[in-house]
Amino acid sequence: MKTFAVEEVAQHNKPGDLWIIVDANVYDVSKFAQLHPGGVGVLTTKSVAGQDATQAFYGLHRAEVLQRPQYARLKIGQVQGQEPIIQASPSDNSQVPYAEPTWLSAGYYSPYYTESHRRFQKEVRKFFMEVVYPDAVKCEENGKRISQEVVDKLCENNILAMRLGKGKHLEGRTLMGGIIQPEEFDHFHELIINFELGRLGTRGYVDGLLAGNVIGLPPVLNFGSPEIKNKVVPEVLSGKKFICLAISEAFAGSDVSGLQTTAERDGDFWVINGTKKWITNGMFADYFTVACRTDGAYTVVLVPRSDEVETKAIKTAYSATAGTAYVTFDNARVPVQNTLGKVGNGMQVILSNFNHERWMIICTALSAQRRIVEECLKWSNQRVAFGKPLNAQAVIRSKLASMIARVEAGQNWLETITHQMNNMSYNEQSDKIAGTIALLKQFVTKTGRETAEDATQIFGGRGITATGMGKLVENFHRTSPYDAILGGAEDVMGDLGVRQAIRKMPKNARL
Numbered sequence: 215m216k217t218f219a220v221e222e223v224a225q226h227n228k229p230g231d232l233w234i235i236v237d238a239n240v241y242d243v244s245k246f247a248q249l250h251p252g253g254v255g256v257l258t259t260k261s262v263a264g265q266d267a268t269q270a271f272y273g274l275h276r277a278e279v280l281q282r283p284q285y286a287r288l289k290i291g292q293v294q295g296q297e298p299i300i301q302a303s304p305s306d307n308s309q310v311p312y313a314e315p316t317w318l319s320a321g322y323y324s325p326y327y328t329e330s331h332r333r334f335q336k337e338v339r340k341f342f343m344e345v346v347y348p349d350a351v352k353c354e355e356n357g358k359r360i361s362q363e364v365v366d367k368l369c370e371n372n373i374l375a376m377r378l379g380k381g382k383h384l385e386g387r388t389l390m391g392g393i394i395q396p397e398e399f400d401h402f403h404e405l406i407i408n409f410e411l412g413r414l415g416t417r418g419y420v421d422g423l424l425a426g427n428v429i430g431l432p433p434v435l436n437f438g439s440p441e442i443k444n445k446v447v448p449e450v451l452s453g454k455k456f457i458c459l460a461i462s463e464a465f466a467g468s469d470v471s472g473l474q475t476t477a478e479r480d481g482d483f484w485v486i487n488g489t490k491k492w493i494t495n496g497m498f499a500d501y502f503t504v505a506c507r508t509d510g511a512y513t514v515v516l517v518p519r520s521d522e523v524e525t526k527a528i529k530t531a532y533s534a535t536a537g538t539a540y541v542t543f544d545n546a547r548v549p550v551q552n553t554l555g556k557v558g559n560g561m562q563v564i565l566s567n568f569n570h571e572r573w574m575i576i577c578t579a580l581s582a583q584r585r586i587v588e589e590c591l592k593w594s595n596q597r598v599a600f601g602k603p604l605n606a607q608a609v610i611r612s613k614l615a616s617m618i619a620r621v622e623a624g625q626n627w628l629e630t631i632t633h634q635m636n637n638m639s640y641n642e643q644s645d646k647i648a649g650t651i652a653l654l655k656q657f658v659t660k661t662g663r664e665t666a667e668d669a670t671q672i673f674g675g676r677g678i679t680a681t682g683m684g685k686l687v688e689n690f691h692r693t694s695p696y697d698a699i700l701g702g703a704e705d706v707m708g709d710l711g712v713r714q715a716i717r718k719m720p721k722n723a724r725l
């Protein structure tokens with residue numbers, strides 16, 4: 215690598231012969247200046263042309279700009295006697311305080327995570343940054359389904375199977391190339407996958423990465439007949455077929471008892487009629503796990519895609535890559551063997567699914583929230599306004615304090631709950647922590663929206679721009695309300711938590 219004296223760089227200071235210094239690296243922008251998205255003029259001003267433009271650069275660009283191959287090749291050398299700053303690799307754990315949960319911060323301890331989780335996290339982070347992230351960025355923008363190539367790699371590592379939690383379905387599988395054994399796998403490993411997904415900053419794709427499987431397949435796994443299970447589970451976990459959960463309707467969302475889709479018996483078949491709304495992954499699903507009314511009760515039926523099943527895309531505030539659909543069943547005929555659980559027992563099937571779904575949403579939402587805290591810590595450190603970095607302003611520090619406290623509170627509560635999940639049977643979980651999970655979901659989504667507001671203020675105009683500096687803040691601000699709705703609306707969650715507590719009040723409780 216060539217080195218140049220500062221004085222030598224300074225000679226190249228006019229259009230057609232233009233160098234600049236960023237982070238002690240010298241860039242020849244003579245030709246690029248004409249193509250520069252910010253214009254030629256900003257590069258030929260006196261304070262930039264032939265000068266150290268590091269501060270100006272980081273006030274306007276994300277560090278990743280200089281890592282893109284088309285810009286990295288503008289680098290022609292280094293400044294003599296100066297140490298260039300080496301950017302951390304995206305697969306490394308961040309060194310920014312509070313950017314990672316405590317257990318991943320050097321020198322800190324945790325009672326929950328073991329060597330197995332650390333090994334696993336490293337591998338999963340690398341996989342998500344190298345394999346998933348480029349696809350996430352592309353799909354978030356073009357609204358297309360997750361690429362089959364990425365699905366195949368997710369399956370190769372058995373990530374789709376691990377996203378269902380611990381259990382028999384992991385037996386005999388090689389997890390992340392064998393870095394951990396199926397028997398080791400617990401809810402903290404699963405939490406790690408959700409966290410790595412949530413921090414991508416592409417909320418539509420977070421659902422597009424087959425969230426439908428995570429909520430649509432467990433009823434098949436737990437309540438399907440052996441024949442159905444043997445056929446559907448391998449198809450879905452190998453990424454050959456996709457499944458989604460079809461419960462909510464325009465008529466009923468959180469109030470599941472208001473559902474109107476019907477399943478009527480005709481000999482050995484169910485005939486299904488009705489509509490479902492907001493169905494994640496519905497656009498590309500091959501199977502639909504459908505909640506139906508049957509003779510005054512509810513029954514869940516697995517419905518394969520057919521000519522009698524129509525899916526229409528719903529335009530939402532997040533990316534179409536999530537495949538959100540309006541689904542119509544028009545006399546869809548399905549064998550009665552496709553019933554999941556007992557006829558009339560659908561409510562139990564539906565409810566038993568919710569705790570895990572809500573816990574998953576908490577994980578991804580909290581991880582996305584933490585990523586925003588990191589963005590704000592970095593931005594307020596590098597952005598100079600009124601002659602000082604933003605973080606020299608008390609009002610900014612006060613916002614950061616609240617953001618950090620919120621995400622740390624959520625994280626600690628989540629880890630306590632996850633520890634309970636590791637030690638309780640599913641029935642015990644429903645009895646003891648369903649309410650707590652609902653309360654935590656309410657807490658994380660409320661604080662997420664507060665953090666989105668604060669972050670937008672800190673980023674100013676950039677916080678409402680979908681590309682460039684504030685792209686993650688923009689995405690989070692636009693999409694954080696999703697988590698407050700999906701899997702149970704925020705107020706309903708709070709109410710559920712308190713009602714469960716009231717039910718458990720001891721008879722002799724007196725002040």
Ligand code: HEM
Pocket residue numbers: 234241243250251252253256257262267270271274275276279280285288681682683
């Ligand atoms: C090697 C040097 C540079 C490269 C490769 C580069 C590249 C880019 C790119 C890709 C963008 C589009 C926005 C984004 O993706 O973040 C951009 C925008 C911009 N750049 Fe540069 N840039 C360089 C240096 C500079 C310098 C030294 C300045 C000067 C002060 C500057 C000023 C701007 C401005 C004002 C914008 C528009 C920002 C906005 O819309 O918020 N750039 N640049």
